[in-house]
Amino acid sequence: MSPFRTILHIDMNAFFAAVEQQSRPALRGRPVAVIGGGSRTVITTCSYEARAFGVRTGMRVGEGRQLCSDLELVVADPRKYADTSSRIMALFAEYTPLVEVFSIDEAFLDVTGSLRLFGDARRIAHLIKARIYHQFGLTCSVGIASNKLLAKLASDMQKPDGLTELADADIPRLFTTLPVGDLCGVGPRLQRQLHQLGIRTCRDLATYPLPLLKRRFGVIGARLQRMGRGEDDAPVRPEVAAEPVRSVGHSLTLDRDLDDREAIAIELLQLSERVGRRARRYGLQGRTIHLTLRYADFTTFGRQKSYIEATNSSREIHRRALGILDTLVLEQPVRLLGVRLDNLETETTQGLLFEVDQRPREVNAAVDALNDRFGSFSVTYASLLDALPRQPLVIAPSWRPQGIRYTGESEEG
Numbered sequence: 092m093s094p095f096r097t098i099l100h101i102d103m104n105a106f107f108a109a110v111e112q113q114s115r116p117a118l119r120g121r122p123v124a125v126i127g128g129g130s131r132t133v134i135t136t137c138s139y140e141a142r143a144f145g146v147r148t149g150m151r152v153g154e155g156r157q158l159c160s161d162l163e164l165v166v167a168d169p170r171k172y173a174d175t176s177s178r179i180m181a182l183f184a185e186y187t188p189l190v191e192v193f194s195i196d197e198a199f200l201d202v203t204g205s206l207r208l209f210g211d212a213r214r215i216a217h218l219i220k221a222r223i224y225h226q227f228g229l230t231c232s233v234g235i236a237s238n239k240l241l242a243k244l245a246s247d248m249q250k251p252d253g254l255t256e257l258a259d260a261d262i263p264r265l266f267t268t269l270p271v272g273d274l275c276g277v278g279p280r281l282q283r284q285l286h287q288l289g290i291r292t293c294r295d296l297a298t299y300p301l302p303l304l305k306r307r308f309g310v311i312g313a314r315l316q317r318m319g320r321g322e323d324d325a326p327v328r329p330e331v332a333a334e335p336v337r338s339v340g341h342s343l344t345l346d347r348d349l350d351d352r353e354a355i356a357i358e359l360l361q362l363s364e365r366v367g368r369r370a371r372r373y374g375l376q377g378r379t380i381h382l383t384l385r386y387a388d389f390t391t392f393g394r395q396k397s398y399i400e401a402t403n404s405s406r407e408i409h410r411r412a413l414g415i416l417d418t419l420v421l422e423q424p425v426r427l428l429g430v431r432l433d434n435l436e437t438e439t440t441q442g443l444l445f446e447v448d449q450r451p452r453e454v455n456a457a458v459d460a461l462n463d464r465f466g467s468f469s470v471t472y473a474s475l476l477d478a479l480p481r482q483p484l485v486i487a488p489s490w491r492p493q494g495i496r497y498t499g500e501s502e503e504g
């Protein structure tokens with residue numbers, strides 16, 4: 092890795108609320124609060140117009156209404172946000188292959204190798220900002236710095252629609268007064284622990300005796316001290332870096348719990364289509380179909396069946412998934428469904444013994460390009476399906492696709 096890096100951190104502004112304002116023009120310029128979750132009583136995100144009244148993420152709807160009687164409430168639509176997010180992430184990938192999706196509305200881009208092609212980092216940032224605005228009507232804040240820690244700090248400095256560059260030379264002065272809690276990775280609990288040691292600013296952290304930090308925090312003590320100096324050598328980690336695909340799957344939390352087999356079959360068709368499409372895109376076919384169900388009480392289980400003939404036909408995947416469903420007695424309404432193709436092998440012409448997918452590949456190519464380029468929102472997800480305790484109905488702002496790590500250590504170490 093080159094010792095001198097140029098990293099962008101791009102943070103969408105009031106993402107969920109802004110997406111809603113774009114899809115519903117009557118909401119533009121209005122104080123909007125996106126609400127979600129089971130009880131729909133907590134504000135997930137709010138527009139800048141609402142923030143002007145003091146409305147904040149995490150507030151109860153009643154509190155928000157007290158501050159702003161005109162507050163427009165919109166129930167969150169996670170699929171819409173995930174879709175917009177993956178299209179934005181795909182756009183980033185046009186500027187560098189090194190894109191790390193940090194959450195649904197944030198990403199790190201290592202543009203070190205792209206500077207010669209596109210000019211300097213500011214120019215790349217301006218290009219990206221302009222494209223996001225023109226294509227999606229959305230604004231973002233961009234931070235430019237030599238590492239992820241500082242880039243994230245920089246993007247936070249100007250919101251909305253910001254562009255902030257932090258040079259390494261600026262850091263010592265800035266860090267003299269910067270509260271440690273402003274560093275990404277220093278959460279409230281870690282901040283409290285640091286405060287107990289008398290460490291309040293980044294400079295306090297940078298100059299604290301290292302042996303004492305190590306005694307208190309163990310292995311992360313040294314890392315914390317480097318953070319206090321603005322140092323961070325963590326690479327930008329792109330998705331599924333050349334890892335072989337072991338299985339292809341998709342899962343879906345249903346809009347409402349289903350106990351009707353017909354309705355479940357329709358949802359399975361949609362999932363099978365996505366699995367088949369992705370398998371074809373990878374040039375893979377599989378002999379094992381795995382069906383996952385999660386009941387309303389979050390009990391999760393799976394059944395699988397292997398066949399002699401491998402397939403990547405959506406129809407055939409659906410047929411096999413239904414075959415498994417038929418063997419199950421449903422004890423409760425179903426809240427989540429997953430379909431996975433396992434036992435993968437490279438596609439051969441024999442795989443076409445089954446009907447070839449009806450639509451020609453090129454018709455789907457544009458859509459596939461968008462969905463698959465940054466398809467981590469679903470593809471890596473399914474392989475971890477069994478391990479996931481639950482998938483929230485609403486994607487929290489902290490949501491990230493699987494395989495993505497934090498810039499800093501979590502406060503649990």
Ligand SMILES: [Mg+2]
Pocket residue numbers: 102103104105106196197
């Ligand atoms: Mg954001």
